[in-house]
Amino acid sequence: MxxxxxxxxxxxxxxxxxxxxxxxxxxxxxxxxxxxxxxxxxxxxxxxxxxxxxxxxxxxxxxxxxxxxPLTEDDEKRLLAAASAASDEEYGELLHVAEDFLKEIEMEIERKNFIFAEVEENEEELAKIKKWLTKVEKRSVCDAPLRKVTMEKIRLCDKALEDFSQMVFDHLHAKGSA
Known part of the structure; x- marks a missing residue:
């Protein structure tokens, strides 16, 4: 390479x-x-x-x-391992942020904080996470072990936000304040 x-x-x-x-x-x-x-x-x-x-x-x-x-296959492998570790570090941080996002959604559900402002706030937060993911993927030069689990966690964030939005919608319509 x-x-x-x-x-x-x-x-x-x-x-x-x-x-x-x-x-x-x-x-x-x-x-x-x-x-x-x-x-x-x-x-x-x-x-x-x-x-x-x-x-x-x-x-x-x-x-x-x-x-x-690199002149040797071993040096090439070490360079790729360093690149993989750097990418993994970024995916790990992104994974942590996605986990925090899911905890935030859970907390809003537990508090029954079913207001549109929370939906909007969480939409913005998820958009930031996805923007960051795009940057990480763009600069990632090789497969990082944490990439797959991070992608799955972000899919769970999408689903959690969708479910929360539905709960807010249902709650506001049940109250007649939508």
Whole structure:
């Protein structure tokens, strides 16, 4: 597999540029492996990293960008394992947020808080979760073990919100206040 590798160094002050570079690398799905950032080769990713390397130099840093392949199968496996672990970490956090969403729905049902504002609030929260999922999937470079369970949990969130919305609808119509 062909990869793009970026090695860079930057002055410690101001730290905002180092943070900006790190955020851009993470947003792209790059993984830090043995102090070198790596991402599977793709034309759009290469353009993004070329811009970042240019920015790093503008910020008085040094950047070295290259394209290549690990020389051994073992190194390739270790690089893929690092990428998988990075993706798994993100899916794990997303899984946690989805579980919290389900707990929130359960709590609203227990409190019989059947008002439209709660439906709307939870719709917005689920939309945020799905937007985050889209970002995670876009930058995930290989299969993450937690991907499947996270996707299933988000499907459960969809179902829970649908059921809760129906309960609110039924409650408001029973009261004649819909």
């Amino acid at each position: 062909k990869w793009i590798f970026l090695s860079y160094s930057m002055p410690t002050k101001p730290s905002k540029y180092r943070v900006q570079a790190w955020r851009q690398l993470k947003r792209l799905g790059a993984v830090n492996f043995q102090n070198v950032w790596a991402i599977p080769h793709a034309a759009d990713k290469l353009k993004d990293l070329e811009r970042l390397a240019e920015d790093i130099r503008t910020w008085k840093g040094e950047a070295f960008l290259t394209v290549g392949k």
